[in-house]
Amino acid sequence: MELPVFNSAPEASASGGCASHSCGSTDDQLGHLPEHIRAKVHNHPCYSEQAHHYFARMHVAVAPACNIQCHYCNRKYDCSNESRPGVVSEVLTPDQAVKKVMAVAANIPQMTVLGIAGPGDPLANPERTFATFRELSEKAPDIKLCVSTNGLALPESVEELSKHNIDHVTITINCVDPDVGAKIYPWIFWNNKRIMGREGAAILIEQQQKGLEMLTARGILVKVNSVMIPGVNDEHLVEVSKVVKSKGAFLHNVMPLIAEPEHGTFYGLMGQPSPSHEDLQKLQDACAGDMNMMRHCRQCRADAVGLLGEDRGQEFTMDKIEEMDIDYAAAMVKRAEVHAQIARELEEKDKARAAVAQVKAQLVSIEGGKPKAETRPVLMAVATKGGGVINEHFGHAREFLVYEASANGVRFISHRKTIPYCEGGDTCGDGESALDVTIRELAGCEVVLCSKVGYEPWGPLEAAGMQPNGEHAMEPIEEAILAVYEEMRAAGKLEPRADAAQKVA
């Protein structure tokens, strides 16, 4: 049987030829990519679980038109490609967008990425999108550009895209079968006509696949996003994952459908359920066998500004930007310094990690012969402000990172958003307290690691089968999780369970 080796992925040895530090870092999920692609995405906050704690990204909305309709989108409000209905964002002219990006990049030197995503499809508005990119490549050549699209107009845009030094494209692909597509896309606009149902879905699928092939043929990185819609495409996404991988997509990101009646979308009003955390994870696991998955996507707003998960958009409204006095040249120099500093820090962490892994590996080989009992995997929730350590109070956390500890090491599973217990007041909405929300969101986790946890939430957490733990404050996340896992093993809590069902209060 496999012995627990710090951070080692089971497939690592089979893939061969990888240095221990690269395949060990299960937290950034890039271990299995070819070296040149890993280098390209190394400091991209949307792709690297490591980097998103350090680097910043922003999105601007310049292109509100769309050429298709998705059943999870209500265009009366607006919506990103990423199934976030009901979020209204500021639509900027290309000139305003450039001004805004320059101001943000001058004030937040960690800024590395500009994305143009929803509302709408950037390639349904190619003039506005490309005008923005053209001007920016000139004024801030150090900023990476990326674009998210539904793919319908992709083949005709590839030529233009490759001119603008755009090396990341995200395509939202929810299916490769028109019969499935007919249940997701009621219509598309194609060759001067509105085409309904299956026929439209078939064209969309064909264009998406063609666009994907054309981009990868030119060496442009392509990420594929899929929205998991239970009963519609959930099983089918395993197939999608295989197909897009064979065509060269470097990441496949499965996101949960968000459908509430109040969004007024087709799915919302028809009562289409969203997937549970558990089902989402199962599907992500099923697809991960085929290719790398990105788990930390937070479905950020189309015009989000800042580090992932931290939205600073309010500081950069157009009228505030007009009043700013900015030295752009100095700002670019400053960015280069900050980026280099972060790169050094990441490298040191990598080294430290490799050293720890080596020691652990030696320990394992010493203990070698002693057989350990089979242990079951355990989900643990972590409260962190970033930096890869446990440094957030339970009551202040706006989200928890969920990890799985098992005999194979530690791997990142997902983010769970919540309402900070301290701000939640007594109730929010339907008489559910903030603590109830957190407990519901963390369903399935058996341990909650945080820097501190108050007396009050302790009881309810325990009653829900979640052990609060504040003993590992300021420790690196993976190490703390392994330590707790080891304690559980020693206490005989990790016998494989016949029924995997969680305790519920």
Place this chain on the structure above:
Amino acid sequence: MALEIIESCVNCYACEPLCPNKAIYQASPHFLIDPDKCTECIGDFEDAQCASICPIEGAILDEVGTPLNPIGSLTGIPLELLAQYQAAVEATYQAALEAKTG
């Protein structure tokens, strides 16, 4: 012969670049069609371009005021559900208004 954009337009920009006669222009509070320029696309396209891409049911009307995309025709949401939803939105809006004034 001309089409008309009415207040349910959400200013999505989709129709404007498609018009063969440059009849559509951005205006406040919503996009408008210059009736002197609009030909309903006859001679250029089989279908009126603006009405073929507009995602909002009922936002574009023909000369006699009939919507080119009637309610329910694009999203496929059953009329009854749509009516319930609109009533709920209206109720929430009224409640918010009352809370503000009262």
